[in-house]
Amino acid sequence: MPMLSEPSRKYRAFPQIDLPNRQWPSQTITAPPRWLSTDLRDGNQAIVDPMDSVKKNRFFDLLVEIGLKEIEVGFPSAGATEFDFISGLVRSGRIPEDVFVQVLTQSREDLIRTSFESLAGARQAIVHLYNAVSPAWRDIVFRMSKDEVRQIAVDGAKVLRDEAGRRPDTDWHFEYSPETFSTAEIDFSIEVCEAVMDVLAPTPDHPIILNLPATVEAATPNVYADQIEYFCRNLPNRESAVISLHTHNDRGTGVAAAELGLMAGADRVEGCLFGNGERTGNCCLVTVALNMYTQGVDPGLDFSDIDRVIETVEYCNQIPVHERHPYGGELVFTAFSGSHQDAIKKGFEANEKQNDEHWRVPYLPIDPADLGRSYEAVIRVNSQSGKGGFAWVLEKDQGLKLPKKMQADFSKAVQNMADDLGRELNATDIWDAFRKTYHVQTHPKHFQLVDYEETRASDGTRIFAGTIAVEGQEQRVSGRGNGLISSVVSTIEDAFGLHLEICDYTEHALGTGRDARAAAYLECRDGAGNTIWGCGIDEDVATASVRAVLSAANSAVGKG
Ligand SMILES: CC(=O)SCCNC(=O)CCNC(=O)[C@H](O)C(C)(C)COP(=O)(O)OP(=O)(O)OC[C@H]1O[C@@H](n2cnc3c(N)ncnc32)[C@H](O)[C@@H]1OP(=O)(O)O
Numbered sequence: 001m002p003m004l005s006e007p008s009r010k011y012r013a014f015p016q017i018d019l020p021n022r023q024w025p026s027q028t029i030t031a032p033p034r035w036l037s038t039d040l041r042d043g044n045q046a047i048v049d050p051m052d053s054v055k056k057n058r059f060f061d062l063l064v065e066i067g068l069k070e071i072e073v074g075f076p077s078a079g080a081t082e083f084d085f086i087s088g089l090v091r092s093g094r095i096p097e098d099v100f101v102q103v104l105t106q107s108r109e110d111l112i113r114t115s116f117e118s119l120a121g122a123r124q125a126i127v128h129l130y131n132a133v134s135p136a137w138r139d140i141v142f143r144m145s146k147d148e149v150r151q152i153a154v155d156g157a158k159v160l161r162d163e164a165g166r167r168p169d170t171d172w173h174f175e176y177s178p179e180t181f182s183t184a185e186i187d188f189s190i191e192v193c194e195a196v197m198d199v200l201a202p203t204p205d206h207p208i209i210l211n212l213p214a215t216v217e218a219a220t221p222n223v224y225a226d227q228i229e230y231f232c233r234n235l236p237n238r239e240s241a242v243i244s245l246h247t248h249n250d251r252g253t254g255v256a257a258a259e260l261g262l263m264a265g266a267d268r269v270e271g272c273l274f275g276n277g278e279r280t281g282n283c284c285l286v287t288v289a290l291n292m293y294t295q296g297v298d299p300g301l302d303f304s305d306i307d308r309v310i311e312t313v314e315y316c317n318q319i320p321v322h323e324r325h326p327y328g329g330e331l332v333f334t335a336f337s338g339s340h341q342d343a344i345k346k347g348f349e350a351n352e353k354q355n356d357e358h359w360r361v362p363y364l365p366i367d368p369a370d371l372g373r374s375y376e377a378v379i380r381v382n383s384q385s386g387k388g389g390f391a392w393v394l395e396k397d398q399g400l401k402l403p404k405k406m407q408a409d410f411s412k413a414v415q416n417m418a419d420d421l422g423r424e425l426n427a428t429d430i431w432d433a434f435r436k437t438y439h440v441q442t443h444p445k446h447f448q449l450v451d452y453e454e455t456r457a458s459d460g461t462r463i464f465a466g467t468i469a470v471e472g473q474e475q476r477v478s479g480r481g482n483g484l485i486s487s488v489v490s491t492i493e494d495a496f497g498l499h500l501e502i503c504d505y506t507e508h509a510l511g512t513g514r515d516a517r518a519a520a521y522l523e524c525r526d527g528a529g530n531t532i533w534g535c536g537i538d539e540d541v542a543t544a545s546v547r548a549v550l551s552a553a554n555s556a557v558g559k560g
């Protein structure tokens with residue numbers, strides 16, 4: 001195997017930020033930030049086949065429905081597809097009054113002018129200017145000094161100011177990104193932002209957006225938070241700037257960095273739905289928003305039908321949302337393992353009984369219903385599952401509430417089936433196994449109820465008289481007991497010599513109204529001392545209990 005190169009010679013540790021008395025670690029997020037979706041720009045520039053105008057329009061409409069008020073709709077100077085979509089959108093009148101569209105441009109005069117043209121006729125818009133400021137980009141990409149790189153930004157800002165001045169019918173707002181901020185010297189980033197502010201003259205009533213990107217994530221998220229707090233503390237005229245975060249996910253902590261950045265004083269978050277974007281993606285807006293939601297803060301974004309959001313995002317990006325993606329993934333509310341299922345099932349039961357809305361279901365940080373997800377998919381059964389799993393499925397699918405001890409009995413059959421099949425068991429598998437194990441709604445080989453009637457004798461005892469088919473042969477049988485169940489038990493003993501001793505009996509309704517049926521469960525002991533379970537289901541509760549005795553009798557014959 002080839003040896004990896006020596007990392008300590010190839011890479012450098014990221015330097016800490018000198019920030020005495022940092023405040024952000026003791027802050028909490030108590031209000032939502034301003035959100036900007038860059039799905040149609042940073043997301044779009046990172047997919048194999050960039051979106052056509054049909055997809056872009058569909059994505060735009062989705063973002064509006066979710067509640068985004070700032071939407072970066074593209075990079076107008078990239079080409080005709082982008083330009084035409086943006087100018088078409090502006091002309092269409094489909095941009096709601098409270099929504100700002102934003103476009104991105106390099107700091108190059110021709111590109112900036114094209115960007116303004118694409119927005120002609122807009123009521124309001126944000127023009128976003130960027131240039132990289134960090135040493136690697138200065139040395140490698142621009143081959144320029146600090147002064148020259150600062151001048152790129154200043155020159156671009158002047159074109160912004162001039163273009164806006166020539167188009168007074170639009171309410172113009174500006175955003176400037178010192179691209180590669182997180183790997184640049186912070187004092188230099190501040191210097192460049194200050195120079196841009198000098199040109200654009202923002203005020204507290206008409207602030208500039210200063211967007212501070214972790215263009216490539218290069219350090220732990222606490223370092224980014226330090227950088228944001230340092231920037232906020234040291235930027236002159238801070239009150240005339242909206243501090244915006246734009247994190248990428250190269251180290252897998254894009255969301256954490258954005259959250260710590262908010263604690264450090266930022267006002268706005270840029271990102272993409274489900275974290276699409278360059279390389280490992282942008283900060284995932286769904287995750288940041290729903291993380292807030294689970295802390296009792298309304299993010300102001302609506303993900304109450306998350307499956308519809310996913311459907312549109314997958315169609316537009318042509319990238320599937322991962323099954324384990326926070327909140328949205330298909331499997332994130334699903335428990336296969338026994339102890340999780342047990343705790344979740346108990347959690348749902350407790351939740352139904354408590355008289356406040358406080359969500360306390362173990363293993364589920366959020367109520368799936370809040371995202372439009374049904375509870376049915378929460379618990380699924382395979383060889384890792386326990387009693388809670390199939391009991392939940394039987395309850396949700398068939399309405400059966402098996403007594404605890406019967407669950408333990410049935411679990412052997414389920415476990416064997418899961419091991420044999422080596423795959424997930426669906427609701428039909430479990431129901432079929434239940435019917436087979438307890439001879440419910442099947443044609444059992446031994447005892448099958450054909451008909452019966454129950455009468456009360458003069459001494460108060462009950463008499464069961466009926467027809468039972470035994471291996472297909474119908475027989476008239478009868479017996480007497482203190483109640484219906486004991487009369488059936490004595491009938492079976494008298495007619496077939498099968499001894500059953502009743503230990504426990506429970507029943508419940510199945511469904512409601514005219515279609516309601518009853519389920520009866522019987523725990524008994526046979527002559528050899530084995531515990532035997534029976535279950536009967538019928539429209540009539542008494543008949544359900546008779547069927548439960550015959551179910552147990554069939555099992556006892558099977559055991560004998
Ligand atoms: C971090 C980000 O996501 S930034 C956004 C990136 N997104 C995109 O690039 C998508 C759309 N871009 C495009 O379609 C094309 O890049 C265009 C049409 C804008 C420009 O195309 P071109 O001019 O052919 O080429 P390109 O983008 O490679 O330009 C490179 C030149 O611009 C310079 N440049 C790069 N970024 C900037 C900037 N922000 N401001 C000023 N100049 C810049 C480079 O130094 C280079 O200059 P050089 O030719 O003197 O070496």
Ligand SMILES: CC(C)C(=O)C(=O)O
Binds near residue numbers: 177213216248
């Ligand atoms: C253009 C800027 C904001 C960007 O996308 C980045 O730096 O990641």
Ligand SMILES: [Mg+2]
Binds near residue numbers: 042213215246248282
């Ligand atoms: Mg980016």
